[in-house]
Amino acid sequence: MATISMRQLKKKYGAVVAIPDLSLEVKDGEFLILVGPSGCGKSTLLRMLAGLESVTGGDIAIDDEVVNDQMPRQRDIAMVFQSYALYPHMTVGQNMGFSLKLDKCSKAEIKERVAAAADILALTPLLERKPAQLSGGQRQRVAMGRAIVRDPKVFLFDEPLSNLDAKLRVQMRAEIKSLHRRLKTTIVYVTHDQVEAMTMADRIVVMSAGHIEQVGTPLDLYDRPMSRFVAEFLGSPSMNMLTGELIGTSGAMALKLDDGSTIALPHAATGMTPGTKVTMGIRPEHLSLATGDGPGFEVEVDVTEPTGSDTLLIGGVAGCAITCEISGRPKVAPGQKVRLAIDEAHLHFFEQESGRRIEAADLALAG
Amino acid sequence: MTMDTLDHPSQNSGSRGARRGGFARSKNADRLTRALVIIVTVVALIYILLPVYWMIKSSFQTNIDIRAQPPHWIPRQLTFQAYQDMTLVIPIWRYILNSIYVAGAAAVLSTLVGCSAAYVLARFRFPGMTICLVMILATQLIPPITRAFPIYSAIQSAGLLNSYTGIIIAYASFSLPFCVMLLRGYFMNNCPPDLEEAALVDGCSYFSAFWRIILPISLPGLAAVTIFTFLNAWNDFLWASLLLNQGEMKTVQVGIGDFSGEGGNVRYISMFMAACVTATIPALIMFLFVQRWLVSGLTAGSVK
Numbered sequence: 001m002a003t004i005s006m007r008q009l010k011k012k013y014g015a016v017v018a019i020p021d022l023s024l025e026v027k028d029g030e031f032l033i034l035v036g037p038s039g040c041g042k043s044t045l046l047r048m049l050a051g052l053e054s055v056t057g058g059d060i061a062i063d064d065e066v067v068n069d070q071m072p073r074q075r076d077i078a079m080v081f082q083s084y085a086l087y088p089h090m091t092v093g094q095n096m097g098f099s100l101k102l103d104k105c106s107k108a109e110i111k112e113r114v115a116a117a118a119d120i121l122a123l124t125p126l127l128e129r130k131p132a133q134l135s136g137g138q139r140q141r142v143a144m145g146r147a148i149v150r151d152p153k154v155f156l157f158d159e160p161l162s163n164l165d166a167k168l169r170v171q172m173r174a175e176i177k178s179l180h181r182r183l184k185t186t187i188v189y190v191t192h193d194q195v196e197a198m199t200m201a202d203r204i205v206v207m208s209a210g211h212i213e214q215v216g217t218p219l220d221l222y223d224r225p226m227s228r229f230v231a232e233f234l235g236s237p238s239m240n241m242l243t244g245e246l247i248g249t250s251g252a253m254a255l256k257l258d259d260g261s262t263i264a265l266p267h268a269a270t271g272m273t274p275g276t277k278v279t280m281g282i283r284p285e286h287l288s289l290a291t292g293d294g295p296g297f298e299v300e301v302d303v304t305e306p307t308g309s310d311t312l313l314i315g316g317v318a319g320c321a322i323t324c325e326i327s328g329r330p331k332v333a334p335g336q337k338v339r340l341a342i343d344e345a346h347l348h349f350f351e352q353e354s355g356r357r358i359e360a361a362d363l364a365l366a367g
Numbered sequence: 368m369t370m371d372t373l374d375h376p377s378q379n380s381g382s383r384g385a386r387r388g389g390f391a392r393s394k395n396a397d398r399l400t401r402a403l404v405i406i407v408t409v410v411a412l413i414y415i416l417l418p419v420y421w422m423i424k425s426s427f428q429t430n431i432d433i434r435a436q437p438p439h440w441i442p443r444q445l446t447f448q449a450y451q452d453m454t455l456v457i458p459i460w461r462y463i464l465n466s467i468y469v470a471g472a473a474a475v476l477s478t479l480v481g482c483s484a485a486y487v488l489a490r491f492r493f494p495g496m497t498i499c500l501v502m503i504l505a506t507q508l509i510p511p512i513t514r515a516f517p518i519y520s521a522i523q524s525a526g527l528l529n530s531y532t533g534i535i536i537a538y539a540s541f542s543l544p545f546c547v548m549l550l551r552g553y554f555m556n557n558c559p560p561d562l563e564e565a566a567l568v569d570g571c572s573y574f575s576a577f578w579r580i581i582l583p584i585s586l587p588g589l590a591a592v593t594i595f596t597f598l599n600a601w602n603d604f605l606w607a608s609l610l611l612n613q614g615e616m617k618t619v620q621v622g623i624g625d626f627s628g629e630g631g632n633v634r635y636i637s638m639f640m641a642a643c644v645t646a647t648i649p650a651l652i653m654f655l656f657v658q659r660w661l662v663s664g665l666t667a668g669s670v671k
Contacts, residue, residue: 052564073570085565089583102570146569 002063002076002153002186003028004049010057011044011210018044019210021058031180031187035197036207036233042190043158045207049188050079050156062153073102078147079156082163084139086131086146093118093127096145117149120179137168144176148183157189161196173200194234198222206230224348228355231281231348237312237323239281243352244318246276255280257297257318264295268344278358281348284312284325289332290341299324300337313338426450426640433636449637450645456635459642461615462622467649469531469611469618470600473538477596478589480539481546486577488547489554490563506544511605519609534611534618538603542596549595553588554581590657601650619646 004026011019019041026032034042047053049060051072059066067075078099086095096117097110105113118124121141131139140160147155157176161169177200180187191197197204198218206213206221206229214226218234225231231239244257253274254262263280290296299322305312306329313324313332324340332338349358425433427445453459488500518537519528527533558581566576582589607618617625623642626635 050564050568052567071572072564072567073572077568079565079568081561081565083559083561085559085561087562087565087580087584098566099569102575146565150569 004154004186004188005061005064006045006049006058007061008058009045009048009055009060011041011048011053012056017210019048022210022212023058024205024212024215026186026188029184029186031177031189031200031202032205033189033191033197033201033203034205034207035191035194036213038192039209040207041210042192042207046079046156046158046188046190049154050077051075076153077156078150078152078154079158080143080147080160082159084131084143084163086139086142088131091128091130092123092134092142092145095131095142096123096127096149099146099150113149113151114145117145120148120182121145121175136164137172140164140168140172141175144179148179151185153186155185155187155189157187159191160189161191162193169196176200195236198234204234206233224357225281226357228279228281228350228357231350231357235283237284237325239283239348240287240320240322240324241350242280242282242318242320242322244278244280246278247274257320259318261297261318263297263342265342265344265347266295268347276358277352279350279352279355281350282342282346284323286343286346287322287324287340288343289324289326289330290339292341294341295344296339296341298337298339301332301334303334304332422640422643425637426644428637430635430637433640449641453635453638453641453645456638457622457626457642458615459619459622459645462617462619463646463649465531465616465622466601466619466646469534469538469607470597472531472535473542473600474593474597476535477539477542477546478593481543481592482550482582482585482589484543485547485550486554486581489551489558490560503544503547511541515605515609518606522610529611529613529616531611531616534607537606537610538596538600541606542592542599545595546592549592550585550588553585553591557588558584594654594657597653598650 004024006022006024009019009022009024010017022041022045034045036042044053048055051067051070051074055068060068062075062077072079087098090098093114097114100110100113114127115124118127121144123138123141123145126134126138126142131142134142140163143160160176161172164172173196176189189196189200201218203215204218204221205215208229213233214221214230221230222234225234225239228241232241242255242257242263244255244263246253247256247262248254252264252266253268254264255278256262297317299313299315299317301313301315303312303314305314309327311326311329311332313326313330315322315324322340326332350356351358424440424442426449427447428439428442429444429446429448432439432442432444488496522528522533522537525533527536562580562584563571563573563576566580567573571579602620603618604620604624607621608624611618612621623639623646626642627639
């Protein structure tokens with residue numbers, strides 16, 4: 001187990017700045033997930049941690065020891081690659097014991113530790129096979145076995161599940177989580193799959209263009225995203241965004257959409273200042289088919305997507321795409337107009353220009 | 368397989384009739400195509416194999432049978448006499464051993480140097496890399512004969528004329544550009560950088576990652592350049608006759624060439640042919656030995 005500190009970290013490739021200035025602390029035994037769209041710098045950051053990329057500026061410290069100039073082998077880390085990176089000419093057992101062999105461990109110790117790791121990952125019957133004779137899930141487990149056999153200070157995972165099919169991914173997610181619970185080793189895990197991030201992490205780091213957008217527990221980020229980027233990135237289907245201007249009085253506020261229609265916000269907008277231009281966000285599960293006169297808006301449904309337990313209604317209002325997740329199987333046909341009710345307790349407001357979150361108090365000041 | 372594949376569209380066209388385009392052809396057209404392909408293949412094979420057949424056949428005939436008119440395309444009587452007698456007029460085994468030594472050493476040397484250079488050019492970026500690549504490529508554009516005098520002069524100045532070392536260095540240098548370019552492509556396309564990175568994380572240095580991981584999975588590529596260099600050196604006549612032409616040290620090509628020049632191909636034609644057949648056997652064995660590496664896909668399963 002170990003702590004990791006990244007202080008004012010910078011990474012440049014010639015004139016291209018991949019990570020301008022990033023600071024982050026990873027706690028001892030924590031499962032930290034770096035998430036973000038392609039090209040946001042999350043893999044670069046992980047590779048800098050591993051020692052596979054040089055550091056342009058700043059420091060990386062593992063257990064308070066600065067490791068900037070150390071080779072990967074000196075950092076006592078293990079890494080699981082997206083492509084598995086199993087040595088094709090070695091058997092599963094040799095793959096798993098390779099690092100121990102390099103450490104000059106005795107044959108008996110290598111055998112014992114490989115057997116223990118194989119036992120944890122149910123790889124014992126496969127120890128004599130070559131990687132080409134394994135399925136995708138088995139290869140993935142071997143890659144994990146190769147990492148855990150070393151008992152390193154830190155595990156680094158670089159999108160390890162992205163090559164697996166959906167069912168296997170769910171299974172491996174649970175296996176990695178249970179492995180972490182058992183080993184309690186610090187894990188830094190990179191993924192672009194927000195479901196993976198939400199289900200596995202102790203804390204999530206959402207990255208965009210080399211910056212950290214927000215760090216927090218999965219539910220913190222989901223319930224209180226600090227920017228429109230985070231709000232839209234986390235959650236599937238993603239959060240609905242409606243742009244408009246607040247109108248009315250502080251006691252009876254409404255959002256005037258770009259097409260001139262209004263959505264009354266009797267409670268959520270209390271204390272807000274009329275005239276503020278905002279983006280209002282609401283998650284699909286916080287919309288429902290209206291049964292009374294409460295706040296809401298009318299949508300013409302373009303597509304219905306039954307998922308079994310729920311049904312997604314997809315439509316648009318004032319040029320903004322709207323997805324509504326309804327429990328069960330409502331009788332709504334494409335082309336039909338429905339009124340959707342808003343759960344005001346779950347509304348989010350963001351500045352239109354910067355995308356930053358606005359609290360009600362900020363809105364009052366902004367006016 | 369190809370012909371089978373071609374059969375299906377024609378069968379479909381026969382049943383549906385109205386289908387148009389390249390796949391809709393009559394059975395007669397298919398038969399004609401098949402016949403043409405077979406004829407062209409047979410002619411090409413005859414063109415390639417006839418001299419080889421003539422050499423092998425002649426090595427089992429007497430001089431009289433070989434010169435018979437009309438020629439005996441199929442020997443009436445097989446004799447191994449030429450193989451027994453050839454060593455009396457030409458030290459063929461010594462020449463073959465010389466060739467094996469020279470070609471083998473050149474192949475090992477150029478493969479070792481070539482794979483190191485290719486790995487650096489495939490994996491690292493450094494100033495002047497493009498110029499290096501262009502220069503390596505440019506050496507292939509120069510006709511070999513134009514290098515004859517400079518290389519002869521260089522080898523002579525180094526005191527390596529008529530020595531095995533001199534010709535080994537020369538052969539290795541001729542094959543190096545090809546080895547480097549082929550192995551560079553091989554490393555770039557068949558050895559994912561993830562493997563080296565995994566090895567680095569596992570505790571390897573750059574060199575041990577190369578030695579323990581990259582080289583073992585590059586055996587097909589290494590086999591290709593080794594056999595290329597070996598066969599180039601084995602088949603060479605020009606450089607061997609320039610740089611190594613003393614009696615006992617001659618390579619088999621020069622030895623047979625000299626024997627031919629001394630009239631061996633007229634008076635002792637069956638022995639000459641037997642020597643030629645014998646000279647092809649080591650290269651054939653070498654090819655059969657490494658060809659399994661040429662076709663095996665060792666990297667299968669290493670990455671998704």
